[in-house]
Amino acid sequence: MKLIHVTLMLLIILCACNSPQSSTESGFTNKGIKLYSDKLTPELIWQLGRVGNVSLSPDKEEVLYTVAYTNIKENKSYTDIYKITLKSGKTTQLTNSAINETSVKFSPDGSKINFLSSESGSVQLWEMDLNASHKKQVTNIKGGITNYLYSPDMKHLAFTASVPLDKDIHDLYPDLPLADARIENDLMYRHWDSWEDGAYSHIFIAATEEGMISNNYIDIMKNERFDSPLNPFGGIEQINWSIDSKKIAYSCKKLSGKDYALSTNADIYLYNIEDNSTTNLTKGMVGYDLNPTFSPDGKYMAWESMERDGYEADKNRLFLLDLRSGKKKDLTLDFDQNVGTLSWSEESDKIWFTSNHEGPFQIYQVDLSSGLINQITKGRQNYTSVMPMQHQVIATKTTMNHPTEIYSINTQTGEEQELSFVNKEVLSQLKMGQVESRWIETTDKKQMQTWIIYPPDFDANKKYPTLLYCQGGPQSTISQFWSLRWNFQLMAAQGYIVVAPNRHGLPGFGQEWNEQISGDYGGQNMKDYLTAIDVMAKEPYVDQDRLGAIGASYGGFSVYWLAGNHNKRFKAFVAHCGIFNFEQMYSTTEEMFFVNFDMKGPYWEKDNKIAQNTYANSPHKFVANWDTPILVIHGQKDFRIPYTQGMGAYNTAKLRDIPARFLYFPEESHWVLSPQNGILWHREFFRWLDTYLK
Known part of the structure; x- marks a missing residue:
């Protein structure tokens, strides 16, 4: 990067960071920030407001939501509560506190606003x-709570809290108080980014007494060494009250150790508060069964279900249970797409959901009487939640050009109207690059949807450095997402064309396309990547001598594999948290069902031809062909793909005298979540690419 360009960027950063902002004594906001450039920067991405959870009032007249703003200097975010009055469109900020308020909801009767806060110390x-008047603390649970949900009649509160059940070394050896060690006897001793601590997330139920919560609460999972919601990503959506307020349904994987590591068999359980009994509603259904929700008339329960045990990327089906007859029905049997974020109509005759189709996530509706599924929205966006009301829905929407905002959508016409406008003022000052959708023929004669993102002020008469983006997952669609890290518009703003193929193995293009990747790592999907970049390299505005490949997780593996098989196409690589050595990955990851299904077995099964083909395609087998500069990034707390994978790739490159750099984050995991670490990530990312592609 030229010195003048660096100087200009630093000036932009300093101006942006020094724009007027509110005092952190009463909260923090980046509203009204003044920009001195029309180009997106890493610092600006972190300064945009981030819309959090959204709640529609029972009378359908108001919407609650949270917005988080990041104070880069303090390296932390501040979250406050906002309200939209739908009739007038007026937005009101309800809190302005240095203490974050999260998990905001209207009470079931609509009279109060509930939220979680650590103002009292926990x-x-x-x-x-x-x-926003008369704020008061409702619970006083030792150690604090993590989720909450009032019963419809508001006579009970369900909440989740951590319950310590397992002993540690200090219980075994009390005379060694300064000893620092762990003793493990089974698998799943760590998960994604944290070690098991001997505590479990349990559901508690307490009676409400004059607006306060009784201290006589009960643990409905007493002495069970299981978690609900499921760790590490499950939330309150996995727990729900029945309409009569007498039962509570919850998702739980009641397995432990090796069995837990090998299985995805999570079930939905129904706890009866009158007789303290628990019933497994999905017994015999062996895949993930999650997110139960009851119809307003109390006759049905809907949930998301996967069919096969051990396959985390199986088709996510919409199942219906008739609570009177006990009969179960797959409402999406002939619907070759996944479902998510279920929501009932007020009349209990329809279920709304979102689903990914050929890239974007759209809103759908299934009619219970006819079984017909109707697509409500079209266009190039991701709808990430849906809350129905008469003749319209409230939804959150994201695009590659725009972070999440709240919209109302006319269900008859599909016409949408933005409601929240959290980032309107800032985004109106920026130039975004054009986003194009292309269909490219693959080597197996299929059609592959590919996103092309062009720099702002793109000139087809010029030549541009171009990046091939390799997606992670491995089964995770390249949709219309807005990312704090893998942000295509940010890459385009730095003068790069981005090529992002929805290669074999990604959902949204039918289950056959999605499943093709399992057992074929290093196979057809790698051919897809090479096809996409080869097709784009023929365009006169793509500089064939300045091509790079980038990616994280499975995308990081893809970069390592391409490094040994690209035949000098690329001039630079960036691999974040990628798999370098398949045998080491199999032996050191945590969710064993993942590697068992996708690699089709362990490396020691020499008679397993599919598995052996997978291990033969491990990137470390091709390092003799490495000839291109590579930046390796990894976090120490990444337990899905342990950081030694990144060390192995970096060390190999240095031993082979290939230009390489290792960016290592001791406190980050599979993701980079700290604001200043995130900005550092981007600075090193672009410094590396600019060095070899500009």
Whole structure:
């Protein structure tokens, strides 16, 4: 990068960071920030407001939501509560606190606003009036709570909290108080980014007494060494009350150790608060069964279900249980797409959901009487939640050009109207690059949807450095997402064309396309990547001598594999948290069902031809062909793909005298979540690419 360009960028960063912002004594916001450039920067991405959870009032007249703003200097975010009055469109900020308020909801009767806050020293449930007055603490649970949900009649509160059940070394050896060690006897001793601590997330139920929560609460999972919601990503969507307030359904994988590591068999359980009994509603269904939700008339329960045990990327089906007859029905049997974010119509005759189709996530509706599934929205966007009301829905929407905002959508016409406008002022000052959708023929004669993102002020008469983006997952669609890290518009703003193929193995293009990748790592999907970049390299505005390949997780593996098989196409690589050595990955990852299904077995099964083909395609087998500069990035707390994978790739490159750099984050995991680490990530990312592609 030229010195003048670096100087200009630093000036932009300093101006952006020094724009007027509110005092952190009463909260923090980046509203009204003044920009001195029309180009997106890493610092600016972190300064945009991030819309959090959204709640529609019972009378369908107001919407609650949270917005988080990041104070880069303090390396932390501040979250406050906002409200939209739908009739007038007026937005009101309800809180302005240095203490974050999260998990905001209207109470079931619509009279209060509930939220979680750590103002008292631990995270507890709080409430306030609709005008933000009379704020008070509702729970006082030792150690704090993590989720909450009032029963429809508001006579009980369900909440989740951590329950210590297992002994550690200090219980075994009390005379060694300064000893620091772990003793493990089974698998799943760590998960994604944290070690098991001997505590489990349990559901508690407490009676409400004059607006407060009784201390006589009960643990409905007493002495069970299981978690609900499921760790590490499950939330309150995995727990729900029945309409009569007498039962509570919850998702749980009641397995442990090796069995837990090898299985995805999570079930939905129904706890009866009157007789303290628990029933498994999905017994015999062996895949993930999650997110139960009851129809308003109390007759049905809908949930998301996967069919096969051990396959985390199986088709996510919409199942219906008739609570009177006990009969179960797959409502998406002939629907070759996944479902998510289920929501009932007020009349209990329809279920709304979102689903990925050929890239974007759209809103759908299934009619229970006819079984017909209707697509409500079209266009190039991701709808990530849906809350129905008469003749319209409230939804959150994201695009590659725009972070999440709240919209209302006319269900008859599909016409949408933005409601939240959290980032309108800032985004109106920026130039975004054009986003194009192309269909490219693959080597097996299929059609592959590919996103092309062009730099702002793109000139077809010029030549541009171009990046091949390799997606992770491995089964995770390249949709219309807006990312704090893998942000295509940010890459385009730095003068790069981005080529992002929805290669074999990604959902949204039918289950056959999605499953092709399992057992074929290094196979057809790698051919897809090479096809996509070869097709684009023929365009006169793509500089064939300045091509790079980038990616994270499975995308990081893809970069390592391409490094040994690209035949000098690329001039630079960036691999974040990628798999370098398949045998080491199999032996050191945590969710064993993942590697068992996708690699089709362990490396020691020499008679397993599919598995052996997978291990033969391990990137470390091709390092003799490495000849291109590579930046390797990894976090120490990444337990899905341990950081030694990144060390192995970096060390190999240096031993082979290939230009290489290792960016290592001791406190980050599979993701980079700290603001300043995130900005550092981008600075090193572009410094490396600019060095070899500009």
